[in-house]
Amino acid sequence: MELPILKGRGAQVNPPNRFESLRIEADAEEIADLVAVQTQYFLDATKQIIAENDSPDVGFAHSVNPYRGCSHGCIYCYARPTHEYLGFSAGLDFESKIMVKKDAADLLRRELSSAKYQPVPLTFSGVTDCYQPIERKLQLTRSCLRVLADFRNPTGIITKSHLITRDIDLLAELARHSAAVALVSITTLNADLAAKMEPRAAAPRFRLDAVRQLAAAKIPVGIMMAPIIPGLTDHEIPAVLAAAAEAGAQYAGYTALRLPFAVKDLFADWLDRHFPDRKEKVLNRIRSLRGGKLNDPNFGSRMRGEGVWADQLRSVFALAKRRARLDNPFPVLSTAAFQKAQLTLW
Numbered sequence: 001m002e003l004p005i006l007k008g009r010g011a012q013v014n015p016p017n018r019f020e021s022l023r024i025e026a027d028a029e030e031i032a033d034l035v036a037v038q039t040q041y042f043l044d045a046t047k048q049i050i051a052e053n054d055s056p057d058v059g060f061a062h063s064v065n066p067y068r069g070c071s072h073g074c075i076y077c078y079a080r081p082t083h084e085y086l087g088f089s090a091g092l093d094f095e096s097k098i099m100v101k102k103d104a105a106d107l108l109r110r111e112l113s114s115a116k117y118q119p120v121p122l123t124f125s126g127v128t129d130c131y132q133p134i135e136r137k138l139q140l141t142r143s144c145l146r147v148l149a150d151f152r153n154p155t156g157i158i159t160k161s162h163l164i165t166r167d168i169d170l171l172a173e174l175a176r177h178s179a180a181v182a183l184v185s186i187t188t189l190n191a192d193l194a195a196k197m198e199p200r201a202a203a204p205r206f207r208l209d210a211v212r213q214l215a216a217a218k219i220p221v222g223i224m225m226a227p228i229i230p231g232l233t234d235h236e237i238p239a240v241l242a243a244a245a246e247a248g249a250q251y252a253g254y255t256a257l258r259l260p261f262a263v264k265d266l267f268a269d270w271l272d273r274h275f276p277d278r279k280e281k282v283l284n285r286i287r288s289l290r291g292g293k294l295n296d297p298n299f300g301s302r303m304r305g306e307g308v309w310a311d312q313l314r315s316v317f318a319l320a321k322r323r324a325r326l327d328n329p330f331p332v333l334s335t336a337a338f339q340k341a342q343l344t345l346w
Contacts, residue, residue, distance in 0.1 A: 003273045008199050009037060009096075010073035011080075013269060014089035015262045018081075037096045039071050041134060044099040049107035049144075050122065057303050060156065063126030064108065066140035068099035070128035072160060072201040075270045076227055079127045081261040090262035095200075098134065105143035112151050112340075119338035121154040131161035133200060145170040151340070154179035154333035158224060160201035165213045172217045177337035181220045181330070183251075184211050186240055188233050196274050208247045215248025220331045222251025225317075229257045230285035230309060231278060237313075238320040245324035252326040254317050256289055256305040264294045285309060 006012050051063050069083055073095040080090035088097050101107075111117060124130040130141040148155050149170045157164060157171075157180075164171075164182060174180035188194050189204045202210070214221040223244040228234050241252055259267055271279040283294065289305030290296040296305070304310055321327045 005273050010075035010199055011091040011266050012273060014091040014093055015265055017084045017089055019084055037092055039096045041098050041100050044068060044101045046101055049104050050111050057299050060123040062120050063123040064144060065127045066101050066104040066130055067128050067132060069094050069097055070132050071095050071098055072129055072132055072198055074198045076257055076267055078258055078260055080263050091266055104140045105147050108144050109147045112153060119153055119335035121156060121333040124157040125159055129159050131159045131163040136163060142167050149173050152177050152179055152337040154335055156181045158183040158185055160185045162202040162206040162210045165210050168217045171219045175219045178334040182214050183222050183224050185224045185226050187225060188236055189239055189243060208243055211244060211247040211249050221249055223249045225254040227255045227257040228313060231282035237316050241320045241324040241326055245326055249326060250328050251330050252321050255303045256313060257286060258302055259295045
């Protein structure tokens with residue numbers, strides 16, 4: 001029996017929340033009857049917008065996330081399990097029940113105005129994409145960038161959305177002070193695969209156009225092939241990097257697919273529905289990177305994997321990066337131009 005597919009969604013099910021003892025499971029007929037899952041938005045009453053992390057392999061220590069959950073619906077997203085802390089599922093709930101921090105810009109202005117604040121680079125999309133579809137209407141990310149521009153506080157952004165081009169004016173202003181860098185995540189050049197894997201993110205050609213526009217505006221821009229999926233997208237490494245370089249990218253990085261907690265089963269279910277003939281090959285290749293398991297949570301190895309296949313990925317990426325002339329070091333963001341801006345109440 002061919003498994004049903006919900007259009008416009010990466011996950012097709014809601015796996016149980018690992019923190020909840022009560023579990024409700026839909027049967028196959030109920031799932032087949034689903035035509036669409038509407039996206040809902042909820043207010044997040046957070047009182048602090050700058051988050052800190054001490055993970056040694058993340059690449060940043062401070063981040064701003066205007067949204068929790070992400071309607072891009074990327075099936076592989078490592079952030080899916082964070083929705084379980086809210087009482088939701090890492091599956092359909094993660095991409096259809098979005099928490100909105102409507103006071104994000106005001107909170108950011110207050111935190112940057114504090115006498116205790118020491119300027120540091122702030123990363124957007126450290127967890128979920130700051131340019132997901134609802135940003136077009138709510139403009140929370142743009143409001144936060146306006147605050148950063150007022151303070152000349154450095155920022156780095158990673159996104160799969162063409163919407164970042166809307167904010168080129170603010171990013172260019174920060175870039176003049178060596179205070180902005182943009183990374184566009186490009187996992188594949190195959191539009192059909194992207195539509196299945198990242199159903200509500202920008203198509204690959206639009207992500208390349210975003211790179212092109214950012215580069216033209218003299219904003220330091222690179223790409224992240226994150227994640228590379230062994231057995232599914234790894235063969236595209238040279239083509240992705242060549243296309244990125246042609247568009248004007250200056251830097252490139254990658255991560256290998258990791259599948260924490262519920263994401264393991266969600267990804268396996270996705271393979272069953274879209275690539276049943278390749279399922280075992282892909283999963284076995286992932287296990288070869290992860291010490292025989294589908295996930296390795298250890299710092300130092302979780303981003304790139306270990307073993308023969310991990311070494312091969314590293315070598316292929318390094319060679320393709322040199323050939324595309326993308327082997328420049330990532331820029332160092334500067335806090336030298338930081339200035340205290342006036343605190344506004346309205």
